[in-house]
Amino acid sequence: MQLLKKLLDFYINGSIHVAFAVFALVQMTFHFFHIPYDNPMAMFAFLGTIVGYNFVKYDALARSKKLTMSRQLKAIVLLSVLAFAGTIYYFFLLKRQTQLLAFGFLLLTLLYTLPFFPKLGNARNWAGVKIYIVAFCWAGITLFLPIFNADLPLSQDVFLKFFQRFLLVIILIMIFEIIDLKNDDLSLKTVPQRLGVYKTKMLNLFLLIPFYCLEFFKSDFQIIQLWINLILIAVIALFTVFSSPKRSDYYTSFWVESIPVFWWILVLAFA
Template sequence: MKVLKSILQFYINSSIHVGLSCFALVQITQLVFHISQQNEMGYFAFWGTVVGYNFVKYEELARAKKIKMRKQLRWITLFTFGAFIMVGYYFFKLERITQIVAVVFLGLTLLYTLPFFPNKKNARNWAGVKIYIVSFCWVGATVFLPLLNAAVAPTISIGILSIQRFILIFVLILIFEIIDLRHDNSNLRTVPQQIGVKNTKILGFVLLVVFCGLELFNINININFNTSIQSFSLPLIFAIAIALAFANEQRSKYYTSFWVESIPIVWWLLLLFIP
């Protein structure tokens, strides 16, 4: 049991799970627009998420020498280095325009993490900004880059999907912020810190209703829309609503870092294995 727990901790702490969530959303985007499976794009998103999240989680603490290199952290560092090599490998397999846009999103990640200006905090510490930067980066990685790499022409459906994806990630982050409310610095001004847990949940529910409305609108205007996407997306949005409803400060870290982040993976697997 101790070994299984260590494996699970490494799986979550090394950002493999969140990387799979990003990979799943890329695959869903390709299914929505009937794009033939582009494994290079999916793998780039997976490894890029692993590197990005590990860099964000551990870079500042390591730079400030606030953590000791425990055994698991050494393995995570080694794994992240390997993931960085894989990012480079798949980066050069992407189309040139996709590479350029990917570098832009890399710049946003660095802005989010590193203090570029003397005596200034990074974007992660800018009051109330974190949730928007992270949501936008996820839209870029899971919508813009896959469609750009497949040379899909801009359409209304792409705009709707982008808004939906932003809402999806935004609401998932709201759940994280509710769980982390006790530990977050008050200067971060997260949504629950600014409007309270109850109003944060109401905001999340309203956004999920907007998501569903956009889904139905997209189906009505797009005769080529993959109806199986809709048949599974609405129940899974309901699952997110349940997760939001039961979120509170006493929940364990696995509530969000495993169960909530599993929702996109479950969504993709249902689409993959159920006709």
């Protein structure tokens, strides 16, 4: 049992789980826009997520010299190095316009992580900004990159899907912020810090409405997708209602981050 816990912690702390969530959303882009499976695009997103998330999580600790090189952390460093090599390999297999867009998202990640403006710190610590940068990157990487690499036009459906995913990530992040309320610095001014837990939950439940209704505006929306999304928002609503600062970190780092994968499984099973 102890070994299983260590493997699960490595799987989560090494950002493999969140990378699968990104991978699932890329697969859904392939599905919704009838794009044949594009392995370089899918693997670039998967491996790039491991590199990006591990860089964001451990960079500040490394620079502050508060990082203890445990056995697990050494394994995560090795994983990140291998993932970085894979990311570079698949980057050069992408089309030029996709590479340029990916480079733009890299700059956003660096802005989020590194203190380019000494007086302001990094964007991760800008009050109220973090949530929008993360949502924009998730929606853009999982939607715009596959669309650009497939040479598809930026149609109305593409932007509708972008806003839908942007809302989804905002909603999931607010569940994270409720769980992290006990640890977050007050200067971050997260949504639960400003509104309180109850109002944050109400806001989350309200945002599920436009997330669901955007599906009606698609040019080729299908009834089955409405049912799939209804199941999805019911699950997200339950996670929102039962979220609490007293919950274990696994509540978000494993279960909530599984929601994009769950959505993809529903699409594969019924759409």
